[in-house]
Each structure stands twice: as C-alpha cells, then as structure tokens.
Amino acid sequence: MTLTRLDVVPDREVRVRAPGKVNLSLRVGPRRRDGYHPLSTVFQAVSVHEDVVATPSTDFRLTVSGPQSELVPTDGTNLAVRAARALAARAGIDEGVHLHLHKGVPVAGGMAGGSADAAAALVACDALWHTGLSRDDLLELAADLGSDVPFSLTGHTAVGSGRGDLLTPVLARGEFHWAFAVQDRGLSTAAVYARFDELAGDDARDPDPQDDLALMQALLAGDATALGAALHNDLQPAALTLDPALAEPLEVAEDAGALGAVVSGSGPTVAALARSRQHALVLAAAFTAAGVADAVLTAVGPVAGTRVVSGADQA
Numbered sequence: 001m002t003l004t005r006l007d008v009v010p011d012r013e014v015r016v017r018a019p020g021k022v023n024l025s026l027r028v029g030p031r032r033r034d035g036y037h038p039l040s041t042v043f044q045a046v047s048v049h050e051d052v053v054a055t056p057s058t059d060f061r062l063t064v065s066g067p068q069s070e071l072v073p074t075d076g077t078n079l080a081v082r083a084a085r086a087l088a089a090r091a092g093i094d095e096g097v098h099l100h101l102h103k104g105v106p107v108a109g110g111m112a113g114g115s116a117d118a119a120a121a122l123v124a125c126d127a128l129w130h131t132g133l134s135r136d137d138l139l140e141l142a143a144d145l146g147s148d149v150p151f152s153l154t155g156h157t158a159v160g161s162g163r164g165d166l167l168t169p170v171l172a173r174g175e176f177h178w179a180f181a182v183q184d185r186g187l188s189t190a191a192v193y194a195r196f197d198e199l200a201g202d203d204a205r206d207p208d209p210q211d212d213l214a215l216m217q218a219l220l221a222g223d224a225t226a227l228g229a230a231l232h233n234d235l236q237p238a239a240l241t242l243d244p245a246l247a248e249p250l251e252v253a254e255d256a257g258a259l260g261a262v263v264s265g266s267g268p269t270v271a272a273l274a275r276s277r278q279h280a281l282v283l284a285a286a287f288t289a290a291g292v293a294d295a296v297l298t299a300v301g302p303v304a305g306t307r308v309v310s311g312a313d314q315a
C-alpha cells in the first residue's frame with residue numbers, strides 16, 4: 001500500500017518556552033491574615049528557560065528532562081500538572097495532556113522555575129485545546145496557582161505588588177548581563193518567609209512596602225552600574241540564616257567585580273550583575289573556581305514572557 005501525505009497526520013504538539021526571573025528588588029511587609037506577605041518587587045525575566053512540549057493524552061502525564069530533573073515531582077502535585085488540570089476545569093475541556101518539561105531554570109532556586117512550568121503548561125494547553133479563554137482569564141488562573149506565575153506569563157520587567165501577582169510593566173532600556181551561582185540544595189519559599197517573620201517583629205515591617213526610585217531610574221536609563229548598586233532583597237538575611245554558605249558566592253561575586261550581587265527571590269541561587277556578556281562569563285568562572293556553586297549559568301535580561309514556539313495553529 002502506498003501512503004499518501006494525508007495518511008501521515010502528525011500528532012498535535014505544542015512547544016512553549018517560559019523564562020526564569022530574578023528579583024531586582026524585593027521589599028516585604030508584615031505577614032497578612034491569609035499567611036502571605038505584601039510585596040513591592042521588581043521582577044526581570046532572564047534568558048534561562050523552561051521548554052515544555054504538550055501533546056494530547058487521555059490522562060494527565062508529566063515527564064521531565066534536563067539539569068536537576070531528578071528533583072522534580074512528576075505526580076499531581078507538580079505545578080504544571082495542576083495548571084493543566086485547572087485550565088481544563090475552567091474551560092470545560094474533557095481531555096488530558098502529556099507535558100514534557102525540559103528544565104533550564106534551577107529547581108527550588110528562587111528563580112521561579114516551577115512557576116515558569118505552570119505558565120508554560122497554561123499557554124501550551126490553551127493552544128492545544130483552543131480554549132478561547134482571554135489573556136485575563138489565564139492571568140487569573142496563573143495567580144491562583146502561585147504568586148510568581150503571572151510574571152512568568154508576562155515576562156520583561158515589571159513591578160509586582162499584592163503578593164507579587166499584581167503586575168505593572170516597567171520601562172527598562174538596554175540589556176543586563178547576569179551570572180548565577182546555582183546550588184543543588186533548594187530552599188523552601190515558605191520556610192524563608194517564616195524565618196523572615198522570626199527575624200523581626202511585624203511592627204518593624206513597613207505594611208505598605210514602596211517601589212525603589214533609584215532602581216527605577218537605573219532601569220529607565222539602562223545604567224547597569226546604578227542597577228547593581230540598587231539591587232536589594234529583604235529575604236536575603238532570612239535565606240542566609242537558613243543557608244549561611246550563601247555568603248560565599250556573594251563575596252566571590254564582589255571580589256570578581258560584580259556591579260552588585262543578591263540572593264534571587266527566596267534563594268538559594270545568587271545572582272551577580274556583570275558589566276558585559278564577557279564579564280558574566282568571568283563571574284561564572286570565579287564561582288566555579290572558588291567551589292561556591294554546584295552549577296553556574298549566565299543569562300541576559302529582560303526577555304519576553306511565556307510564548308508558543310511552534311504548533312499553535314495545528315488543530
């Protein structure tokens with residue numbers, strides 16, 4: 001029998017890419033009644049990515065590859081699976097999906113890798129199932145899944161308020177170059193916030209944390225030196241008491257001439273701002289030579305949010 005072109009119908013497949021992030025500034029207020037903390041944070045999406053492939057399936061299945069993939073749960077607790085299920089329920093879809101995640105963002109590293117997976121799953125399944133939901137619907141689902149998931153969708157540079165899920169775009173010029181010191185041991189976000197609460201009584205916290213003017217000006221001017229000086233993270237002392245060895249990559253970055261270095265989000269990844277792409281490689285090499293990181297990454301920011309790479313138009 002001769003096969004014609006029409007006999008060979010490829011499986012539907014949607015490929016999506018979602019970025020990790022670094023918090024350029026993270027200001028945290030006292031714990032709210034619901035257990036969350038009010039934030040004023042400036043997110044920047046960076047060119048460290050999660051690549052997700054979604055294919056039709058009768059059930060919800062997850063496979064994972066890439067660095068640290070053995071640390072990722074593949075059952076229903078995985079945020080990407082929860083995202084796919086939430087989207088199916090919201091859109092009345094009676095199908096499953098096989099999601100394959102290729103990890104590029106450190107696991108439990110403070111760079112929103114799990115949030116990127118959730119954002120990627122939302123965008124991939126939305127394209128696969130043609131749900132017809134609006135961007136705002138997806139953002140709402142994203143916020144329900146986790147505080148950082150809306151930013152993973154939108155990318156670029158943005159101020160996050162509320163618990164980090166209410167976003168306002170920020171005008172940023174130019175490109176910034178980063179080196180990251182990655183650890184195999186993760187830090188639990190909830191544990192870091194709990195330590196933050198222990199370190200100072202609620203009275204000492206500003207209930208309405210404000211944006212950082214110097215940081216905004218540095219972004220507007222595309223001034224990496226000023227940005228380096230303005231990097232700030234209220235969670236850093238808490239992360240350092242839970243993992244004192246994090247002082248080492250911070251020191252190495254400073255000694256190697258970083259424009260600034262900060263624990264990324266709730267850690268333990270340390271982000272160092274470089275003068276150039278070349279200098280980012282120098283910083284990464286300094287982390288490796290000093291033995292203060294299990295892995296190193298270099299990246300540029302800001303980059304776009306979660307986007308379909310291929311397969312959106314197949315039905």
Ligand code: C5P
Pocket residue numbers: 035036037038039145146147148162163164189190191193
């Ligand atoms: O929203 P997400 O599930 O990512 O948050 C994980 C944990 O981090 C929360 O359970 C909470 O303990 C803490 N958190 C917080 N305040 C925020 C964001 C997260 O206390 N604004």
